[in-house]
Amino acid sequence: MSPEDDPQIDAPAQAEGRGFARWLVRGAFLLAAGAALWPGWDRPALAALVPAASPLVAFSALAATWTLEAVGWLGLAVAAIALVRRRWFCRWVCPTGLCADAAGRLGRRAGLRCPRLPVLGQWIALVTLAGACLGYPLLAWLDPLAMFAGLFAPFGPRLGPVVWWSAVGVPAVLAISLWMPGAWCGRVCPLGGMQDLLAGVTGAVRRRLAGVKDRAPAEPDGWHALQGRGSDLPVTTPFASLRACHSPGWRMARRAVLGAAIGGVWAAMVRAARAAAPRPLRPPGARPEPEFTGLCIRCGNCIRVCPTAILAPDPGGHGLAGLLAPVLRFESDYCREDCTRCTAACPSGALVRLTADSKRLGAIGLPKVDMGVCLLGDDRECFVCRNSCPYEAIRLVFSEVEYTLTPQVDAGKCPGCGACEVACPTTPVKAIVVAPQ
């Protein structure tokens, strides 16, 4: 009998008291996370803390870039504790888990039960980490903390149908949990799976140190650990038939190899496909394109903290790999000279932390002028792009041949802030448009 079929599993009598304490603690964390993500705050770095607490995000960023932003150490700390306290994060902290639990209770009350499922979460985590090693963490955006952050996207300055898409993660988790109580946290969640993998490593090491034979009792999987019980219960793995003849260590190794293979091939395919697709404008500090779409966990933090609302989730116009990743549009405003909020709010390292000075060095893009549209080509008295440039990067050069002025952009000075594009008076097409480099 699998644990999911056990009607008593969510309410063991001895866990009642501790359960209440957990609800309280997790409730407090949920409120804290919500407050950190609330758009009214002028603290983008606080917003970064929430998704950054995920070890999956931290490991992916580390593997993909071989660097770690300061905020990434939070995820590593969570991972370190998970090595010894299995699934402690799910039980005591995870705000998405709290919501999923609440939904699961309702589902169970309605008589719904979870069917047998493979440990998808571990596979997702493995595939993602393997992809990350190749510079493309494939499914990091399934991270529950990223989804929780995405929930706040509609409260930001930018609205629209695509913003609502960014917020569907948590409602989807709730729906899964309602329909199949316990399935998300126990089987699907990559953060849970990641913790199981970490605990698996500890278990293997511990057994080896203790000299236990390979045929030792199986390691309990995430679901049991989540419920704080059942090291004596049988394990559910994707390869149940093989379970009998292989130790947990073997299973771990096999999963790792298979996951790495799948993740590697997949990441390579996505990277190849990305290279052909047109690259949109990304926020300042964005890593080079294939890496960026892979590192970005779609938490929506950058979109929400952007004071000029020029970031929006990509509705999919630039290939599937970039779906819901932030794209930059200079429709109504430009990227302010002194603002680096999006980079401060990024938990995954997809956006490199910038200062106002370092932002000037890396360009978002470079403006291109269409003299067929530009008013100067028509001898009109327009000096708007030159005069609106905060960096004095545009010169209007007189051509003796054409006998007119042409805007010329100094690529060394221009950070691609889009002030010229916003100010350009031509409609409906702007004569000067910042193009990705």
Place this chain on the structure above:
Amino acid sequence: MNRRDWLRALGLAGAAAGLAPLGRQGAAGQEVDQASGFESHTVAGRTTQANRASPALVGGKVVQPQRELPVLNKTDVLVVGGGSAGVIAAIAARRAGAQVTLVERYGHFGGLWTGGLVLLVIGHILKDGKQVCQGIGEEMMRRLDKLDGAIIDRRPGVNPTVDAEAVKYVMVEMIQEAGVKVLLHCWGVDAVVNGHTVAGAVFESKSGRQAILAKTVVDATGDGDLLAAAGAEFEHRTHNVGLVSRIGNLDRVDPQQAGQAPKPRHLGSPTPVPGVNWVNLHGPEVDGLDVETLTRMEMSHRKFIWQNVQKTRRTPGYEKVYLVETAPQLGVRITRVLIGTNRVTVAGVKAGTRVADAIGVGGAAGGSHGEWQIPYGALLPVKVDNLLAAGRCISSDLRMADLVRLIPNCFVTGHAAGAAAAVAVRDGCRPRDVEVAKVQKVLRDQEAYLG
């Protein structure tokens, strides 16, 4: 015969020539050439120029001897420059009760608006379509509205285009109605100064070098000629110097043939005259104060304009297009810019800074942003007294100068300078000591918009 009598005689002769129909007996005592119908008479026979003070070559250097200048008149407010800023400054000061003399270098009013053929009235409308240029400038526009063929595109949120001749006519009408004393063909060349205090200005004209004494002087020369002469601090800038032209018969372009070849460049924009476009020209960025440069620009642009129209005429369908005229005035955009006690800056405009001493509100080119207030201090030199700047030379930073120099914004600063000069005269104080609230009241009474 002294100079005044000579002038009077010249004026009489001119009036007689203008009024007397051909062949009719002229005024009593004048000789009439019956054969041709023209008349002419001698003002002074066999004479030499009185009061000569020609420079002499002294040791290889040209030295101007010291001399006394005749004082043409004394006035309350002297406005130097009859462009869009100067004309409105003169009307504003006169309507506010001051005696006003306006001197203009060319034979017409309007400066670059008319003589420069910059016919597009751009810079008075904001992003949301609101018009910020009101007051006497708007009154002028309303008079143009009433004339046939004087102005087109007068709709909310749109930049209208005027006819230069209509503007010249309306300006004469308004100046005369206001009762401003006018001297045309008079080039203001120097300031009369007492230390740091301006007491008038000096002019060159066919009547020679003369002075006008005034309690307050408004520099509406565009180039800040008087500011520089009086010793005020300024920035000397370069900008694009072009030459506007008008081309005609665009209504006779054959649309069927015209579609076959690429459309010619430099066709310009419509004017109130049917089939006639005005063609802007940017020109290179040069020093508009350097006479050699101005000469080079004039000749180079003239050649280009003629050759370009010929090129246009070789384009199928455009054979009948012709060059109506090139502008009498070179399109000098920015030269000297005053360093005032305050300054219009991009940073201030971006931040939406409100100023207590606002004497006007500027608009945008192409309606690209919101309104910006112009502080009184932008018209005031730091050290020099009794002198106010108006028009494109008021104190502004490099970028705002491109908005300050636009015609409606010159209306606004001209209006403010005229009102301030009149208040200074009325209160018997220096322009820097006037109560700005009083200037603001005069401006509001004259229907200006101050934000």
